[in-house]
Amino acid sequence: MADEHPRFPRPVLITALALSGLLALGVISLGLVSRFSEQRQQDAVEAVQQARRTGPLALPPIPSPGAEGPECAKLLAELPAELAVDDARVPRRELADPVPPGAVAWGDAEHDPITVRCGLPAPAELTPTSPLVQINGVQWLRITEAGNTSWLAVDRPVYVALTAPENSGSGPVQDLSDRLRALPAKPVFP
Structure with missing residues (x-):
């Protein structure tokens, strides 16, 4: 009996998995960069407030x-x-x-x-x-x-x-x- 589910060639499967992994890494990196950028902006706002409130x-x-x-x-x-x-x-x-x-x-x-x-x-x-x-x-x-x-x-x-x-x-x-x-x-x- 023939296999009803065709198999993907191994190079195509490896490429698809690698691209999925890279996409996931890209999304995680973008999230970290965004969070870091937001924290820097918040720190800058707090520094301006401190300067306005002291000295x-x-x-x-x-x-x-x-x-x-x-x-x-x-x-x-x-x-x-x-x-x-x-x-x-x-x-x-x-x-x-x-x-x-x-x-x-x-x-x-x-x-x-x-x-x-x-x-x-x-x-x-x-x-x-x-x-x-x-x-x-x-x-x-x-x-x-x-x-x-x-x-x-x-x-x-x-x-x-x-x-x-x-x-x-x-x-x-x-x-x-x-x-x-x-x-x-x-x-x-x-």
Whole structure:
């Protein structure tokens, strides 16, 4: 009786098995390279975050015409050594030279920087129809952009901005509102 299943010639079978093995090795290698690449990317992101969270913080200069005036001097002297961020107290952070006038920052290895800038010009976003938020007796304009929220105090003799990551909670703006109440209130639109 003849064999119902034809046999493959031995060289064809060996070639098929070799190609299957090479294909499996290729898939495994691609997976390892992909995993290694993802780990390197994650390590690079963590290194950037650590650099942003430690050491002197470089702040770019921005126009701050009132930064060296008496109102900013009084406010900056009153700012706390620590800010409440969620359930943590975050310390002041050193600023890199050249330090912009009217600027301070807080942050540590676990928290992204929170900055305050005093003496800014009137923000372009402030219009008679801008939605303002009152926090502890201070009128704030909230601007969210690129994962950060800037709160601009608009009813004091100088404009003050607090910029924090979106997930920082309300503690920093409440702390700053308490300090800003020491400055006299003024109408938002004269």
